[in-house]
Amino acid sequence: MTDLKEKLLSSFIAFENQTNIDSYVHDIRSEAIKQFESIGFPTKKLENWKYTSLKKLLNNDYSVLPQLNNVLEFKDIRKYLIDDIDSYKIIFVDGKYCSHLSETTHEGMDICILSAALSQPKYELIIENYFNKIANDDGITSLNTAFSNEGAFVHIPKNKFVEKSIQIIHFSTGNESSLMFQPRNIIVVDENSQVQIIERHQSLSENKVFTNSVTEIYAEKKSIIDYYKIQNDNLQSSLIDNTYVNQERNSTFSMHTFSFGNELIRNNLNISQNGQFIETTIKGVTIIGEQQHVDHNTLINHNKPNCNSHQDYKGIYNNKSTGVFNGRVLVNKQAQKINAFQSNNNVLLSDKATINAKPQLEIYADDVKCSHGCTVGQLDKNAxxxxxxxxxxxxxxxxxxxxxxxxxxxxxxxxxxxxxxxxxxxxxxxxxxxxxxx
Amino acid sequence: MLKINNLHAKVEDKEILKGIDLDIKAGEIHAIMGPNGSGKSTLASVIAGKEEYEITKGEMLYNNNPIDELSAEERAHKGIFMSFQYPIEIPGVTITNFIKTAINETRKARGEEEMPANQMLKLLREKCSMLEIDRKFLSRSINDGFSGGEKKRNEIFQMAMLEPTLSILDETDSGLDIDALKIVASGVNKLKTKTNATVVITHYQRLLDYIIPDYVHVLFDGKIVKSGNKDLAIELEKKGYDWIKEEINN
Structure with missing residues (x-):
């Protein structure tokens, strides 16, 4: 069995041959694969990865460019949708867009797919302005960038209230025994617009699945974005979910992450506040057991004054499960009069369950209100x-x-x-x- | 219904109940009064089955069966209910979900079918209007952010829903203004039948103006030192507890 890193590096040329190599994105991908080649996958030696090992996960012989073999019908996927609301749907099956299950639009806004945006000239400018502008160049993100070709592409122009929610669901079926996916989503919400998005990754087979997802979200001035992630996949599936958010003046962003499933989940959530009067809310519920592992790694970067951030993560751990909460709030020197709240509460239901909690406040401004609390406990006897x-x-x-x-x-x-x-x-x-x- | 013989109980090596005798029959209302620290709330908790208390001597018989070894939930299934002096706040669980679970678990333990949803709904509405409770109250989290009066009204509401045979009301009047007190007392009176019994634990006589007891007991230093009818409560209110203390010392 070849090493996964080697396999990915050697598959890159085959992957690029399927795409347009004369494009703007080609250069970014080429840089990214070099970056991945030099850094590789994260190991526990990195401070941010101290409690999450990918060793076991990387030990499978993944098919890194899975083919679409199965045709799904609505009845196969219905239970994974929030189907009692009227919504736009962007559905992928084995990494390929599935038009007959989707409901997209180009009327007054673009709720569609990345491959289309990358190949059509009318999107050139927006791709140049937003593609890979805020994603990190760490190993795992670079790997995704190198293989990025498909995912959701959402662009809401100025002054639009998007009435219907958008559901983005990546399904995997596959005939190969182990599959690797690298979806890439871009969400751009222009000035004074509002949107609600639900994202989910779901395996429909017993095959091993490793998803390394990257989403870039741009909240422009006065925009409002509510984002929900439902992580309830089967125990053969693992997910590394990298989300980068850039918020401009007066914008409001919220992220709720519900982590109940999967063998391993790592959420990297990086939010940057780049204007005044910004509101950021990030919350999470983790309920796991067996030998499941969920790691929340969050960063809120307060760069400007007069902003708020509110962070609240709760976890319940049973059996031999392990949880990690690594929440960093960075208050830069010019970010005066900000209000940052962080809370992480955990309950261990078993002697063998573990939680590693590391709340971090780094404050370089002097007129701020910051608080954080972290608890690990059992149940209240009086209650x-x-x-x-x-x-x-x-x-x-x-x-x-x-x-x-x-x-x-x-x-x-x-x-x-x-x-x-x-x-x-x-x-x-x-x-x-x-x-x-x- | 409940017969307590020479009951001694301790918590963390401190003996609090030092030989209690009580005989409560169906249809009766008993009031237990006494100064702070005399063991009133301990007695209520011991009857309800709080695990921190250890019974060192004596017995409790409920309908002629010993209950000392039963868990709190098993006692509840037999029809014992305690209204808490300090009801616990449980954010995230609505009163409806709570009461529905309580009723159906009790029915399950008794070998009965779950209560059909429409019947439950009807019952909830009935009891709400009886206790003059706004139905919005049902979708709020248990005691979360409730005023003192709301918490106590919620206790009586649960009592109304669960229809216990023995209700122990621990300091139900504390934290209530006079209007709330009247509503709570009238609820308790409406729930009174010939087949159930009520124990009212209180520091003050005030509540007994509205819930008229058949018997009044004075608890002092872990023992019942005096019993009588409702006139005893009035005498206590006039003379204070020092009078009892003096009488014991003599």
């Missing part, structure tokens, strides 16, 4: 007694308390159907029946 005294047995009472603990994060979710869906996922995950809505 447990309260529930039991009403006839709720120990196991159900424990589950109900856990449900309440996690459910609290959902208060800021703006799409009611997502709230309901996540409510049910949390309840199922914890073995609780939940009541009807009055």
């Amino acid at each position: 447990l007694f309260y529930l039991k005294s009403r006839g709720i047995p120990q196991k159900e009472a424990t589950a109900l308390l856990m449900y309440g603990f996690a459910n609290n994060i959902l208060e800021s979710v703006k799409i009611p159907e997502i709230k309901t869906r996540i409510n049910h996922l949390i309840a199922n995950k914890l073995g609780v029946k939940i009541g009807f809505n009055l």
Whole structure:
């Protein structure tokens, strides 16, 4: 079996031959593959990767340029959609765009796919302005950049309120026993526009799947973006999800990440505030067990004064699962009068579960309000007694308390159907029946 | 219904109950009064089955069966209910979800079918209007951000929904203004039948103007030192607890 890095390097030429090598992006890809060649995959020697090892994951013989073999129908994918809302859908199957399951638009805005944007002259300018402008040049992101050709492309021009949500779903089926995918999404929301996006990666087979995804999000002046990630894939799948967000003056960005599935998940969420009066909210719920591993690595970069950031991550870990929270808030010298809040609360349900929490505040300004808190604990005994005294047995009472603990994060979710869906996922995950809505 | 014989209980090596005798029959209302620290709340928690308390001597019989070894939920399934002095806040769980789970788990333990959703809904509405509770209250998280009065009303609401045979109201009047007190008391009175019993634990006589007890017991230093009818409560209110202390010392 060849080494995965070698395999990727040697596949690059074959990959480039499928694409247009006279394009602007060609040079970026060529640079990126060189960068990946020199840095390679991250190892635990890197401070940011201290608690997450990719060793086991990289040990599979992945098909790195999977072919599309299977045709899916709506009934196959329905349960992975939030199907009770009217939405745009950008659906990929084995890395290829699937038009008959999708609902895209070019009317007044572009909700479509990256391969189309890369190949059509009318998008040249926007690609030059936004493609790979904020993504890092670390090994894992560079690898994605080198192989970037397909994913969602969303461009909302000025003063548009996009009424329907956008669902971006990457499905994998595949006949090969191990598959690697590198989707690349670009979201550009111009001045005074508003959009809601739901993203999901879902395997439909028992094959090993390794997804290394990169999303660049540009929130221009006065824009509002709400982004939701549902990470509930099967235990054969692993996901490295790199998200880069650039916020301009008066913009509002929120990200909710729900991590329940997968063998391994690593979320790299980097947000840069580049104007005044910016609001940033990032929240996450992690509920895992078995030998699952979820790592949240976040960075909020406060570059300008008078901004807020609010960060709240909760985790419940059972069996031999491991969690990592590495949250860094960087307040630069000119970022006066900012308000940064960070909270990370964890519950360990088993002696063998582990959480490594590392909240970091780095403050170089002197007139700021920053707070952070991090807890690791067991259940509140008084609350447990309260529930039991009403006839709720120990196991159900424990589950109900856990449900309440996690459910609290959902208060800021703006799409009611997502709230309901996540409510049910949390309840199922914890073995609780939940009541009807009055 | 509940018979307590020479009950001793301790918490962390500190003996708090030092020989309690009580006999509560169906249809009766008992008031337990006493100064702070006399063991009133401990008695309530021991009956409800809080695990931190250890019974060192004596027994508790509920409908002639010992309950000392039963868990809190098993006691609840037998019809014992305690209204908490300090109800616990549980953010993220709505009152509806909580009460639905409580009712159905209790029915399950009794070998009954789950309550159909429409019947549950009807019951929730009925009890809300009985206790003058806005139905929006049902979709709020348990006690989260509630005022003192709302918390106590929520306790009585749960009692109304669960229809216990023995209710122990631990300092239900504390933190209530007079209007809230009247609503809570009228709820308790409406729930009163010939087949259930109520124990009202209180520091002040005020609540007993609205919930009229058949018996009043005075708890002092872990023992019941005096029992009587409702006139005893009035006497206590006038003379204070020092009078009892003096009587014991003599």
